[in-house]
Amino acid sequence: xxxxxxxEIKDRKITTPRKPxxxxxxxxxxxxxxxxxxxxEMIEDTVRKEQYFESKTxxxxxxxxxxxxxxLGIALSYLERSNKITQNKxxxxxxxxxxxxxxxxxxxxxxxx
Numbered sequence: 001x002x003x004x005x006x007x008e009i010k011d012r013k014i015t016t017p018r019k020p021x022x023x024x025x026x027x028x029x030x031x032x033x034x035x036x037x038x039x040x041e042m043i044e045d046t047v048r049k050e051q052y053f054e055s056k057t058x059x060x061x062x063x064x065x066x067x068x069x070x071x072l073g074i075a076l077s078y079l080e081r082s083n084k085i086t087q088n089k090x091x092x093x094x095x096x097x098x099x100x101x102x103x104x105x106x107x108x109x110x111x112x113x
Contacts, residue, residue: 033070035071035078039075042067043079044079046059047085048095053092056073059072
């Protein structure tokens with residue numbers, strides 16, 4: 001009763017059920033698309049020169065080289081956390097960082113309200 005022909009053995013495929021692969025957490029995915037330093041500097045320089053953008057899309061179109069829209073969002077979040085820009089409720093982006101010795105001295109001498 002066994003298999004009489006060896007070719008029958010070759011034609012059969014032995015498959016084992018595969019275990020489902022768990023998808024990585026969202027935070028791990030965000031870490032993978034962190035912008036490079038030169039990209040952050042390019043975005044920062046563009047916002048610093050213009051001082052104001054009506055929307056994130058207008059900034060995105062004004063950048064000197066292409067950046068993925070998601071990467072731009074991460075870079076803007078970083079600039080906002082470092083107190084260089086503010087993103088208003090209407091979607092506008094404003095440069096707020098104070099630069100220069102005179103500005104720093106004025107800020108130190110100012111009185112808090």
